[in-house]
Amino acid sequence: MASRKKKNTTKRAGKKNRTGRFPFVTVIVFVLVVIFVAFALYVKHLDRVIRQKFDGKRWSLPAVVYARPLELYPGLSFSTAQLEKELQLAGYRREDVAADPGGYDRDGDLVHLITRDFYFPDGLQKSVKLTVQFAGDRIESIAASDSRQRVSLARLDPARIGSFHPRHHEDRIVLTIDDLPELLVKTLLAVEDQDFYSHSGLSFRGIARALLANIRAGETVQGGSTLSQQLVKNFFLSNKRTLQRKFNEAIMTLLLEFHYSKDEILTAYTNEVFLGQDGARAVHGFGLAGQFYFRRDLEDLDAAQIALLVGMVKGPSYYNPRKYPDRCLKRRQLVLDMMFSRAVIDEDVYQQARTSTIETTGGTKGGFNRFPAFLDLVRRQLRLDYLEKDLTTDGLKILTTLDPQVQWQVEKNLAETIDSLEKRAGVSEIEGAVIVSSREGGEILAVAGGRKPLQTGFNRAIDARRPIGSIIKPAVYLTAFANGSTLASPVQDSSLAIDDGKGGTWRPKNFDGKEHGLVPLYAALAHSYNQATVKIGMDVGLEKVQQTVRDLGVDKEFSPYPSFLLGAASMVPLEVSQMYQTLAAGGFYVPQRVIGSVLSSDKKVLQRFGLSVEQRFSPESIYLLNTALQLAVREGTGKSLSRSIPPSHNLAGKTGTSNDLRDSWFAGFSGDKLSVVWLGRDDNKTTGLTGASGALAVWGKIMQSLHAEPLDLLEPPGIEWAWVDPESFDMSGRFHYKKIKLPFIAGSIPKQSTVTPFPVPEKKKKGPGVLDRIRDWFR
Amino acid sequence: MAVVLSMLIANCLLNGCAGKKESVPLSPVEERIEKSPSVSASLLESAEQALRSGQFNQAEMFLERALRLEPRNGELWHVMGQVKFEQNHHAQAVQFCLKSNSLAGKDPLLIHKNWILMESAYLQMGETEKAAWARRHYLASP
Numbered sequence: 001m002a003s004r005k006k007k008n009t010t011k012r013a014g015k016k017n018r019t020g021r022f023p024f025v026t027v028i029v030f031v032l033v034v035i036f037v038a039f040a041l042y043v044k045h046l047d048r049v050i051r052q053k054f055d056g057k058r059w060s061l062p063a064v065v066y067a068r069p070l071e072l073y074p075g076l077s078f079s080t081a082q083l084e085k086e087l088q089l090a091g092y093r094r095e096d097v098a099a100d101p102g103g104y105d106r107d108g109d110l111v112h113l114i115t116r117d118f119y120f121p122d123g124l125q126k127s128v129k130l131t132v133q134f135a136g137d138r139i140e141s142i143a144a145s146d147s148r149q150r151v152s153l154a155r156l157d158p159a160r161i162g163s164f165h166p167r168h169h170e171d172r173i174v175l176t177i178d179d180l181p182e183l184l185v186k187t188l189l190a191v192e193d194q195d196f197y198s199h200s201g202l203s204f205r206g207i208a209r210a211l212l213a214n215i216r217a218g219e220t221v222q223g224g225s226t227l228s229q230q231l232v233k234n235f236f237l238s239n240k241r242t243l244q245r246k247f248n249e250a251i252m253t254l255l256l257e258f259h260y261s262k263d264e265i266l267t268a269y270t271n272e273v274f275l276g277q278d279g280a281r282a283v284h285g286f287g288l289a290g291q292f293y294f295r296r297d298l299e300d301l302d303a304a305q306i307a308l309l310v311g312m313v314k315g316p317s318y319y320n321p322r323k324y325p326d327r328c329l330k331r332r333q334l335v336l337d338m339m340f341s342r343a344v345i346d347e348d349v350y351q352q353a354r355t356s357t358i359e360t361t362g363g364t365k366g367g368f369n370r371f372p373a374f375l376d377l378v379r380r381q382l383r384l385d386y387l388e389k390d391l392t393t394d395g396l397k398i399l400t401t402l403d404p405q406v407q408w409q410v411e412k413n414l415a416e417t418i419d420s421l422e423k424r425a426g427v428s429e430i431e432g433a434v435i436v437s438s439r440e441g442g443e444i445l446a447v448a449g450g451r452k453p454l455q456t457g458f459n460r461a462i463d464a465r466r467p468i469g470s471i472i473k474p475a476v477y478l479t480a481f482a483n484g485s486t487l488a489s490p491v492q493d494s495s496l497a498i499d500d501g502k503g504g505t506w507r508p509k510n511f512d513g514k515e516h517g518l519v520p521l522y523a524a525l526a527h528s529y530n531q532a533t534v535k536i537g538m539d540v541g542l543e544k545v546q547q548t549v550r551d552l553g554v555d556k557e558f559s560p561y562p563s564f565l566l567g568a569a570s571m572v573p574l575e576v577s578q579m580y581q582t583l584a585a586g587g588f589y590v591p592q593r594v595i596g597s598v599l600s601s602d603k604k605v606l607q608r609f610g611l612s613v614e615q616r617f618s619p620e621s622i623y624l625l626n627t628a629l630q631l632a633v634r635e636g637t638g639k640s641l642s643r644s645i646p647p648s649h650n651l652a653g654k655t656g657t658s659n660d661l662r663d664s665w666f667a668g669f670s671g672d673k674l675s676v677v678w679l680g681r682d683d684n685k686t687t688g689l690t691g692a693s694g695a696l697a698v699w700g701k702i703m704q705s706l707h708a709e710p711l712d713l714l715e716p717p718g719i720e721w722a723w724v725d726p727e728s729f730d731m732s733g734r735f736h737y738k739k740i741k742l743p744f745i746a747g748s749i750p751k752q753s754t755v756t757p758f759p760v761p762e763k764k765k766k767g768p769g770v771l772d773r774i775r776d777w778f779r
Numbered sequence: 780m781a782v783v784l785s786m787l788i789a790n791c792l793l794n795g796c797a798g799k800k801e802s803v804p805l806s807p808v809e810e811r812i813e814k815s816p817s818v819s820a821s822l823l824e825s826a827e828q829a830l831r832s833g834q835f836n837q838a839e840m841f842l843e844r845a846l847r848l849e850p851r852n853g854e855l856w857h858v859m860g861q862v863k864f865e866q867n868h869h870a871q872a873v874q875f876c877l878k879s880n881s882l883a884g885k886d887p888l889l890i891h892k893n894w895i896l897m898e899s900a901y902l903q904m905g906e907t908e909k910a911a912w913a914r915r916h917y918l919a920s921p
Contacts, residue, residue, distance in 0.1 A: 071847070122837060122840040122844075153818060439850065440846070586881050587881075588877075613874045613877075615877045619881055
């Protein structure tokens with residue numbers, strides 16, 4: 001309309017030009033035309049900005065990241081405290097009596113909870129009411145609260161643990177017009193814009209009314225901007241109060257109203273409005289605000305809660321209910337007054353709402369980006385398949401493998417143990433990294449990228465590339481087993497000089513500086529003898545050992561130097577973890593995973609990272625190696641693990657220490673979990689710790705806290721057992737001094753041995769039996 | 780004295796007359812008994828049902844969930860092999876059977892089933908020699 005008028009004006013001016021004052025008028029006309037064209041172009045530009053935002057993606061929807069769903073079943077070792085902590089993380093509210101989805105109540109050992117609808121890759125899982133009965137630290141039974149029927153397995157909706165924000169760190173839960181409760185809409189219009197459905201974007205009546213109300217109240221109680229203006233302001237404009245901004249605001253508001261329906265504008269407003277700050281995350285929209293302040297869906301909010309949220313629109317920080325409850329209460333009461341006076345609520349509701357206190361759910365830090373090291377790993381994996389833009393704008397749902405229970409223990413034990421190690425070693429600034437995964441499935445359950453879990457930035461689990469020391473040795477021995485060596489093969493541990501591959505000579509030394517002479521192969525690994533290991537590695541071939549490392553899952557080229565055999569190659573903890581995953585899974589390569597699946601914002605499965613396995617080593621060779629790794633923990637360099645975990649658990653693992661005690665490593669596994677720990681300093685100075693005195697201590701504490709299951713290796717067919725004297729290599733009988741019974745690949749038992757038909761199953765029982773105890777007295 | 784002596788003898792019989800430095804054999808063979816079988820039973824049932832009705836992706840998801848609860852249950856790995864076979868991922872079917880075998884312990888029936896499935900998978904891949912190798916295994920198993 002405005003532009004048409006201007007055109008006419010220009011034409012009229014043109015006619016006058018011809019009547020006389022030619023040059024002057026022409027100049028004026030020319031200037032006017034230029035101004036008009038510039039204005040028209042500017043309006044067109046604003047129009048494009050408006051339409052782009054609305055027609056394209058209206059909001060950048062961050063990808064939301066979820067933890068693994070908690071599965072509860074009778075018999076599960078899980079305490080009420082653990083359950084409560086997990087429910088809190090997942091944003092559940094504790095109530096007197098759980099009534100709505102996302103609520104729970106607890107009475108001693110009895111927990112009632114109501115799960116929320118959740119779209120898993122296998123479909124929608126509807127909300128259910130559950131009664132969980134605990135007995136000590138175990139779940140005794142689970143029943144459906146309504147029908148009282150027993151439930152054998154219950155999967156809870158998973159906790160949101162983070163999101164990938166675009167710039168500005170905005171977050172929101174996007175709602176449609178149908179999702180908006182009527183009470184919210186009415187309240188919002190009553191307070192912010194009474195003429196919303198009749199004005200054309202700008203409301204002079206509104207301004208006048210607000211002015212009057214403010215004069216009457218003696219303070220600013222009402223703003224004059226319409227919702228459309230506010231939306232334009234929030235959406236496109238800075239907070240500067242300049243004339244140009246006011247001008248833009250007016251034009252854009254009119255354009256907005258011209259192009260879009262009132263409902264569309266209202267919906268956009270309710271999703272866009274800024275309602276608070278949660279650390280680095282900006283809380284946008286009523287949907288997320290309901291969760292953030294009350295842990296409730298919008299439709300579950302009562303009149304007082306809606307009044308509070310609508311009241312906050314005026315100044316989310318100023319009226320922050322957690323920081324300034326009095327101020328916020330006053331504002332809420334004012335909104336309730338407006339709701340009543342404008343017939344949004346009746347008197348009963350009004351009176352009841354006025355008397356209610358401000359009850360928010362307290363600090364709901366929840367899981368939001370609470371585990372930055374893990375999320376960093378998730379993000380890096382996603383970047384392989386998705387553009388950064390997809391991650392921050394498309395509202396993807398990322399279902400991960402994070403087990404919060406494991407993550408909490410990892411964080412706690414890493415920090416505490418480093419603290420005490422520093423005191424003991426008199427060294428400071430020790431950092432660390434931990435990765436815990438499931439033994440068979442390769443799912444990464446927890447990641448620590450440093451001793452301070454909330455610190456973002458340098459993620460040592462993925463980025464600290466350090467010499468791995470003796471952590472490499474299992475690859476050397478595995479190659480030897482695949483090439484005919486046995487656990488009892490004699491190997492010379494004494495000084496040797498070999499070509500270092502760079503034109504010089506390399507003379508590896510043992511950690512204790514001693515030479516141990518002829519030792520059985522298993523002992524060389526268990527005690528981490530360097531000279532014996534180099535001998536074995538050089539005999540079997542450096543290239544073969546490097547191929548073994550690649551087959552274990554670290555698929556890259558290594559320098560062809562013999563020092564590789566003692567771990568001179570640098571790796572990041574994640575690579576070490578993948579390498580040991582293959583050992584833990586019995587020689588099957590299982591790609592470690594942090595993501596289960598990716599769902600689109602409309603809940604369609606976009607991608608699944610399913611389980612896959614590939615057998616890369618013979619079961620027999622792996623069995624020998626893992627047996628040796630058990631011996632390494634039981635009587636070798638990992639012996640001090642017995643301080644935290646009883647030797648009867650038979651855990652398997654290997655220590656690693658780099659030159660000058662710069663890096664302290666331990667990698668090992670139990671019956672159910674694999675874990676890798678690295679300790680070191682960012683400036684690469686000495687830590688004063690060996691693998692055993694440092695990383696192993698952390699590993700032990702973590703595995704102890706996770707109630708690591710005992711490791712009983714399943715013997716493959718084709719294994720025979722024999723007694724060996726590790727000093728004389730005499731195989732002639734079991735009654736020899738210092739004898740040990742070892743497994744052999746069928747046919748590889750050296751002559752003069754006594755083959756035992758089956759091994760003595762002495763550790764079948766979980767606890768030590770009477771005979772075990774008697775035997776222990778003599779140890 | 781007699782008690783001490785008898786303990787010494789008992790100890791010698793169990794371990795040879797080793798002193799403090801003696802190495803104690805590890806407990807091999809027996810696999811720890813898995814958690815109550817009912818934990819994943821319902822999921823296995825759902826997976827088999829999905830498999831029968833041709834919903835292979837659903838079956839796979841049920842099994843992955845079950846394996847998260849009971850990762851060392853050889854039967855679950857075998858059914859996963861069946862799913863992979865039906866999805867025409869024959870190489871993966873073989874791998875899942877191998878994994879199942881590695882956890883089968885003393886379950887001849889499961890081992891037998893794995894070799895049969897492996898034979899079919901190898902045949903589908905046109906690897907007749909390996910199929911014959913798998914067949915020899917299941918013919919040899921009880």
